[in-house]
Amino acid sequence: MNIPIDKKLKRVVIIGAGFAGLQVAKKLQRHKYQVILIDKNNYYTFQPLLYQVATSGLEPDSIAHSIRTIITQTKNFFFRLANVYYINTKNNQIYTNVGHLKYDYLIIAVGSVTNYFGNKNIEYFSLPMKSIPEALHLRNTILQSFEYALLTNNEKDKERLMNFVIVGGGPTGVELAGALAEMKKYVLPYDYPDLDIQKMNIHLLQASPRLLDGMSQYSAQQAFNNLKDLGVKIWINCLVKDYDGKVVCTATGQNIESFNVIWAAGVKGALMKGFLKEEIEIKGERILVNNYLRTLNYHNIFAIGDIAYMVSNKHYPNGHPMTASPAIQQGNYIANYFNNFLLEKHKIIKPFIYKNFGSMATIGRNKAVCDFHSFKLKGFVAWIVWMSVHLFSLVGFRNRVIALMNWIIQYFQYHKSVRLIIKPFNRKKKKS
Amino acid sequence: MNIPIDKKLKRVVIIGAGFAGLQVAKKLQRHKYQVILIDKNNYYTFQPLLYQVATSGLEPDSIAHSIRTIITQTKNFFFRLANVYYINTKNNQIYTNVGHLKYDYLIIAVGSVTNYFGNKNIEYFSLPMKSIPEALHLRNTILQSFEYALLTNNEKDKERLMNFVIVGGGPTGVELAGALAEMKKYVLPYDYPDLDIQKMNIHLLQASPRLLDGMSQYSAQQAFNNLKDLGVKIWINCLVKDYDGKVVCTATGQNIESFNVIWAAGVKGALMKGFLKEEIEIKGERILVNNYLRTLNYHNIFAIGDIAYMVSNKHYPNGHPMTASPAIQQGNYIANYFNNFLLEKHKIIKPFIYKNFGSMATIGRNKAVCDFHSFKLKGFVAWIVWMSVHLFSLVGFRNRVIALMNWIIQYFQYHKSVRLIIKPFNRKKKKS
Numbered sequence: 062m063n064i065p066i067d068k069k070l071k072r073v074v075i076i077g078a079g080f081a082g083l084q085v086a087k088k089l090q091r092h093k094y095q096v097i098l099i100d101k102n103n104y105y106t107f108q109p110l111l112y113q114v115a116t117s118g119l120e121p122d123s124i125a126h127s128i129r130t131i132i133t134q135t136k137n138f139f140f141r142l143a144n145v146y147y148i149n150t151k152n153n154q155i156y157t158n159v160g161h162l163k164y165d166y167l168i169i170a171v172g173s174v175t176n177y178f179g180n181k182n183i184e185y186f187s188l189p190m191k192s193i194p195e196a197l198h199l200r201n202t203i204l205q206s207f208e209y210a211l212l213t214n215n216e217k218d219k220e221r222l223m224n225f226v227i228v229g230g231g232p233t234g235v236e237l238a239g240a241l242a243e244m245k246k247y248v249l250p251y252d253y254p255d256l257d258i259q260k261m262n263i264h265l266l267q268a269s270p271r272l273l274d275g276m277s278q279y280s281a282q283q284a285f286n287n288l289k290d291l292g293v294k295i296w297i298n299c300l301v302k303d304y305d306g307k308v309v310c311t312a313t314g315q316n317i318e319s320f321n322v323i324w325a326a327g328v329k330g331a332l333m334k335g336f337l338k339e340e341i342e343i344k345g346e347r348i349l350v351n352n353y354l355r356t357l358n359y360h361n362i363f364a365i366g367d368i369a370y371m372v373s374n375k376h377y378p379n380g381h382p383m384t385a386s387p388a389i390q391q392g393n394y395i396a397n398y399f400n401n402f403l404l405e406k407h408k409i410i411k412p413f414i415y416k417n418f419g420s421m422a423t424i425g426r427n428k429a430v431c432d433f434h435s436f437k438l439k440g441f442v443a444w445i446v447w448m449s450v451h452l453f454s455l456v457g458f459r460n461r462v463i464a465l466m467n468w469i470i471q472y473f474q475y476h477k478s479v480r481l482i483i484k485p486f487n488r489k490k491k492k493s
Numbered sequence: 494m495n496i497p498i499d500k501k502l503k504r505v506v507i508i509g510a511g512f513a514g515l516q517v518a519k520k521l522q523r524h525k526y527q528v529i530l531i532d533k534n535n536y537y538t539f540q541p542l543l544y545q546v547a548t549s550g551l552e553p554d555s556i557a558h559s560i561r562t563i564i565t566q567t568k569n570f571f572f573r574l575a576n577v578y579y580i581n582t583k584n585n586q587i588y589t590n591v592g593h594l595k596y597d598y599l600i601i602a603v604g605s606v607t608n609y610f611g612n613k614n615i616e617y618f619s620l621p622m623k624s625i626p627e628a629l630h631l632r633n634t635i636l637q638s639f640e641y642a643l644l645t646n647n648e649k650d651k652e653r654l655m656n657f658v659i660v661g662g663g664p665t666g667v668e669l670a671g672a673l674a675e676m677k678k679y680v681l682p683y684d685y686p687d688l689d690i691q692k693m694n695i696h697l698l699q700a701s702p703r704l705l706d707g708m709s710q711y712s713a714q715q716a717f718n719n720l721k722d723l724g725v726k727i728w729i730n731c732l733v734k735d736y737d738g739k740v741v742c743t744a745t746g747q748n749i750e751s752f753n754v755i756w757a758a759g760v761k762g763a764l765m766k767g768f769l770k771e772e773i774e775i776k777g778e779r780i781l782v783n784n785y786l787r788t789l790n791y792h793n794i795f796a797i798g799d800i801a802y803m804v805s806n807k808h809y810p811n812g813h814p815m816t817a818s819p820a821i822q823q824g825n826y827i828a829n830y831f832n833n834f835l836l837e838k839h840k841i842i843k844p845f846i847y848k849n850f851g852s853m854a855t856i857g858r859n860k861a862v863c864d865f866h867s868f869k870l871k872g873f874v875a876w877i878v879w880m881s882v883h884l885f886s887l888v889g890f891r892n893r894v895i896a897l898m899n900w901i902i903q904y905f906q907y908h909k910s911v912r913l914i915i916k917p918f919n920r921k922k923k924k925s
Contacts, residue, residue: 062644063643063644063645063646102914102916103636103640103912103913103914104913104914104915120552120553120554121552121913121915122552122911122913125911125913125915126911127684127911127912127913129683129684129685129912130683130684130912134683134684134685134686134687135686136686139687141640141643141644142637142640142644142914143644159644160644193913193915194915194916194917194918194919195918197915197918198918204535205574208535208573208574211495211573212494212495212573212574212575212591212592213495214495251561251562251566252559252561252562252566253561253566254566254568255566255571458902458906459899459902459906459911460911462898462902463895463898463899466894466895466898467891467895470890470891470894474890474891479554479557479558479559479891479892480535480559480561480562481535481536481553481554481557481559481625482534482535482536482574483536483553483557483625483626483629484534484626485626485917485918486626486627486629486630486917487626
């Protein structure tokens with residue numbers, strides 16, 4: 062992979078530049094190691110705001126940031142654009158689409174992917190929203206649906222084009238349903254006066270008995286009420302069994318006709334090959350780690366973020382939540398460990414303990430819910446807190462300014478936001 | 494195509510929502526006609542700034558604008574997303590990918606496409622920059638070249654990855670060469686410290702004896718000097734004969750190794766089927782029009798913008814320049830004609846006369862050239878004029894604000910601009 066060997070320094074390879082991996086790369090005292098960061102994209106994605114890209118609220122450049130500009134490029138640091146598909150734990154080597162690489166220490170921070178729970182139909186026909194290309198594709202699909210609805214004479218197809226089904230009532234599903242409902246209310250009647258926008262339906266399907274399983278009952282109820290007020294049709298205890306591209310089949314027998322099914326029902330670890338069965342949590346495809354985030358059988362391999370599953374943790378018996386906050390804290394922990402303890406064996410480090418600072422979700426303009434340790438917020442105050450936290454979490458001055466300008470302009474001129482259907486580039490077929 | 498027939502109003506169909514078509518749609522007194530605007534995209538593209546999208550200076554949302562938000566949607570106005578491939582001039586009907594449509598009056602404003610002068614190799618292997626998807630693809634290709642250059646051990650491939658060849662020394666080629674040269678100077682050394690950026694070469698190939706054929710000799714020389722200072726290798730009298738994806742062959746026998754050949758050497762009309770040979774200008778594939786922008790054989794079909802070729806025009810014997818300014822003026826002329834003359838046959842309208850207000854091109858930071866009627870500008874002053882004119886030409890308050898913020902931030906923090914390689918979405922293959 063074309064990286065010089067530094068005989069004086071141990072080599073640390075970090076796979077994945079999400080919340081966890083990037084935190085390690087930033088905090089690592091890079092003069093102590095040769096550090097190699099690998100990601101399949103050249104940018105970091107602020108995933109909590111992907112739904113705004115999907116609903117034309119923000120452009121990708123506001124929520125993504127080039128990895129090469131985030132990390133100051135120093136002599137011992139290397140970023141490489143590559144896809145890791147196998148780890149040879151025996152001879153300490155990773156295999157990628159652009160060659161292999163030896164490591165002394167390996168930090169796995171590859172995050173998670175959409176979980177279709179083994180249903181190939183749903184995987185093929187539904188729309189995921191876990192990456193920027195997926196969010197842009199979803200945006201195109203949403204906007205095209207209305208253009209196509211104008212053009213078709215088939216009433217059944219028109220119904221399918223204007224029915225939006227969101228599967229999964231977690232923060233992603235709730236935020237997306239809210240954003241779509243606001244498009245219906247504030248934007249679409251202006252854009253499509255020759256289409257009966259009242260015929261647009263937004264269905265939110267949740268398999269469990271309530272929305273926002275990870276948050277308080279109080280916040281879940283607030284979100285439920287807010288979405289109801291916005292006209293979202295919420296189906297609880299509603300497990301999706303199948304989807305053939307036209308009809309969503311649920312376990313309770315109801316069917317919904319739709320061309321637009323958005324799958325936000327779950328994630329699983331983005332596991333690569335190379336680990337034994339007993340080294341992973343099979344259901345969620347996550348790598349088992351001990352209380353020090355070290356893999357069970359390899360002293361020099363660590364896993365952090367969504368991909369890590371800490372065993373025998375009494376507070377989180379099913380692993381930490383697969384969200385930003387544990388990932389960042391684990392990244393910090395590992396950086397601290399590498400900076401202060403790893404090379405000095407006599408020092409003792411405490412096990413990792415996750416501090417839950419709370420969680421939040423936004424439903425729409427002036428509407429959000431926040432659960433903190435000792436208090437809960439809702440409505441306008443929660444919305445301001447939500448916006449501030451998210452704005453502050455974006456990387457870099459430029460991204461914050463551009464996102465803030467977009468939000469301010471949209472707040473006052475909602476239907477003036479940008480709704481472009483940018484099709485991917487297709488190289489002309491060669492004829493000769 | 495699902496549009497109600499209005500017995501009281503004549504139907505005007507406008508094909509294309511570029512500078513020309515949009516101008517007509519905006520200025521037409523829409524209560525006098527039923528107006529149908531058709532475009533293959535749902536957005537209008539400000540093409541003069543495409544090169545900034547390609548070089549990561551601006552995002553697409555700054556230079557594109559949703560057509561549905563530009564034109565106030567009124568009762569008699571319809572926008573439809575469709576691709577027109579054939580005009581049946583005999584029974585007044587257009588054929589599109591989503592059905593056909595009758596017209597009383599037809600205004601063709603489809604613009605132009607990249608002209609490869611019949612060379613299929615060049616069409617297949619080179620990179621065009623005539624649309625937003627093409628500009629984004631070019632951006633990805635440029636940025637990926639450096640990532641790949643880091644990964645390869647093949648010195649020949651590394652040379653090809655770091656050689657950029659721009660064919661065509663018009664405004665597009667000059668502006669793109671300048672932007673690439675500034676990336677080399679200000680951005681890439683920070684992003685790629687482990688790559689020898691001095692090995693990057695930017696070649697600008699021009700078939701004629703000087704750059705900027707449409708501008709004054711003075712401005713062409715300024716641009717030449719500025720580009721030279723920035724390290725661009727300029728080849729004049731250099732006609733490209735072929736390109737096989739690896740080597741550019743020129744008529745004078747010099748070859749340049751490169752994976753990155755950007756084709757900005759010419760455009761031709763985006764002609765659809767339906768016109769007779771004698772009704773078009775064969776070489777440039779443009780529709781012949783008389784001095785009133787009416788097609789030669791059809792009283793109810795007009796052509797404006799790049800696609801129109803006015804015959805027997807003594808000031809512009811080879812047709813008007815295929816740029817924004819004639820397109821906008823022709824759009825205004827036709828709107829005025831439809832508003833005030835068409836339905837009142839006794840009134841007499843003057844022929845269309847193009848007013849040339851001047852032309853300009855930017856080379857880089859603080860460097861531009863402007864040719865006006867009675868004076869010329871260069872350097873910083875020209876650059877400020879260029880920026881103001883382009884900023885003012887963007888559609889909508891939001892786009893101007895976002896573009897201006899981006900330019901200001903970049904001016905002070907150049908290497909902090911956003912450089913994302915966003916790959917297109919690929920739907921998973923279905924396995925069952």
